[in-house]
Amino acid sequence: MIEDTGIVVAFWVLALTTVGCAAMVAAVRELIQAVLFLALSFIGVAGIYIVLSADFVAVVQVLIYAGAIAVLMTFAVMLTPAADRKNSETTFAGPALVLAGLVLSVIVFVAYDTSWNISGRAAFPSTAASLGEAFLKPYVVPFEVASVLLLVAMVGAIVLTKEESADA
Amino acid sequence: MLLTIVTEHWWDIRDLSNLSAKIAELIDAAGGPHWLIFVVTGLLGAGGIIAFIGACAVINIWVERRVVGRMQSRLGPNRLGPFGLLQPVADAIKLMQKEVLQPKTASGLIFTAAPIAFTIPGIWLMAVLPWGRNMVLADLDVGVLFLLAASSLGALAVFMAGYSSNNKYSLFGSMRAIAALVSYEIPIVVALLGVVLFTGTMRLSGIVLFQEHYWVPLLLLQPLPFLIYFISISAELNRTPADVSEAESEIVGGFHTEYSGMKFGLFYAAELINAVVVSAIIATVFLGGWWMYKVDEVVPGWMIFIGKIYAVYFLFVWTRGTLPRFRIDQLLAFAWKWMTPMAIVNVMLVAAEVLLWEETGWSAGLLLPAYVVINNALAVGLIVAFVRVFAPKFQRFPTGLRMYSNIDVPALPAVHPADAAPVGTPAS
Secondary structure (H helix, E strand, O other), rough: OOOOOOHHHHHHHHHHHHHHHHHHHHHOOOOOHHHHHHHHHHHHHHHHHHHHOHHHHHHHHHHHHHHHHHHHHHHHHHOOOOOOOOOOOOOOOOHHHHHHHHHHHHHHHHHHHHHOOOOOOOOOOHHHHHHHHHHHOOHHHHHHHHHHHHHHHHHHHHHOOOOOOOOO | HHHHHHHHOOHHHHHHHHHHHHHHHHHOOOOOOOOOHHHHHHHHHHHHHHHHHHHHHHHHHHHHHHHHHHHOOOOOOOOOOOHHOOOOHHHHHHHOOOOOOOOOOHHHHHHHHHHHHHHHHHHHHOOOOOOOOOOOOOOOOHHHHHHHHHHHHHHHHHHHHHHOOOOOOHHHHHHHHHHHHHHHHHHHHHHHHHHHHOOOOOHHHHHHHHHHHHHHOHHHHHHHHHHHHHHHHHOOOHHHHHOHOOOHHHOOOOOHHOHHHHHHHHHHHHHHHHHHHHHHHHHHHOOOOOOOOHHHOOOOOOHHHHHHHHHHHHHHHHHHHHOOOOHHHHHHHHHHHHHHHHHHHHHHHHHHHHHHHHHHHOHHHHHHHHHHHHHHHHHHHHHHHHHHHHHOOOOOOOOOOOOOOOOOOOOOOOHHHHOOOOOOOOOO
């Protein structure tokens, strides 16, 4: 499966897109451009999910990360007073590079140290159906707890940002 | 070789999937590699879809202007060619010749990428829609979710256009557009959730097969989601009842104020393309796609499908030609206070119906007509209830604004003496 020429080509194209866009996020000086490159990087990750035949996760990745999170980030940038078109140099560039290098070395070490088992089973016929079964049958309690948590977070955000109205 | 296939099996044009099957056989017979089948059929399908979409974008300029003209007792374009049919060609040539201006302070890369990013998702959407029994480019298992995911990318493109133009009207327009897109995403998702729950599949060809199997278009079974989807998607499409993001009378041209020439042309074409694609989605999900009782045994499925697309597209043109524009706060309130609650009520209803169907095991012939009656009655009842009970009372002079707290509303100049006093207070 993974040895197919098409799959290998698709993987490398997607991987280069993802990593290249992620690098551009750090490299560009304009925050909005960084957010847009991040969205492109998210779409590349979704493509890698498709290569791994996880179509449901891929589509949700596009829906939530590229669709919702990116729009949220643009709004965050728009509401940040210090976000200029040309951002000045920051003193944290050096420490950030060191930290990123450390994280990269850990990931590379783990990737080389692990003995990767190749799964013998075939691809899932339908990931959406099996995910739905899993969410609504064995894992229904964590699923519902997570949704209640999100609801609480939403109500909390509304309470925090609600203006005290003078006349009401 | 391709020519002999086309000439000898010309009748197979009734079902273009036969053509790709023939090509696949040919590649097998010639001993070609297996992946070539996917490449050839994929290119054929993608080329066909892009050709259809491109043709639609050109023809629909004419369709839209003529139909709206007819509705507004005007003639519309009628000079160039028979019935003015060549007018879109002339428009396209004019757009291509125009100089593409770009503001000096615009951020160039985003400014150029925005129209492209705005056009691509609409074309993606077309890939998962079935054109016939086996005629679908990408029969995704998560088709409905893919529709939502791809259409949510449009918001980012609109923002790119508005932000990079460095113009306050553009930014206003794109902010309004994103507010509308984010708000109307919720009723759309919840309305389609009802459909997915009822049919039990997210595969679009599966939804069509459900309607074929039970011999009923989902429009009858799910009238409320159809209405919610239709209204919400025309807000997302940025068409006239809800075109707040480019309201010409308020904010010049909205997010594409600074665009000219073919860059503007791409925005214009993308809006027409999106309208066609959304009509195709409605035709597939609610009207049965290529299926139409016994007709699809005689008429090719893709012809029925195109007929349905244009039937729905006529509805979009109709609403555009007849309805006035929403105000931005009305538009958003409509999404949150009306569309979303109605969609949630519908999901609960559908869940109860599906549970009843599965638990009792009653025959579909008994249950589905009952569901048709119940759902239509409930849809009418809910709309009447929302209009009569929950709607805020109309105020000629608002006593309290809903968006800002301390703004003095100056009194309108009195045209008639009775209008000088607020409605409801006795005129002295």
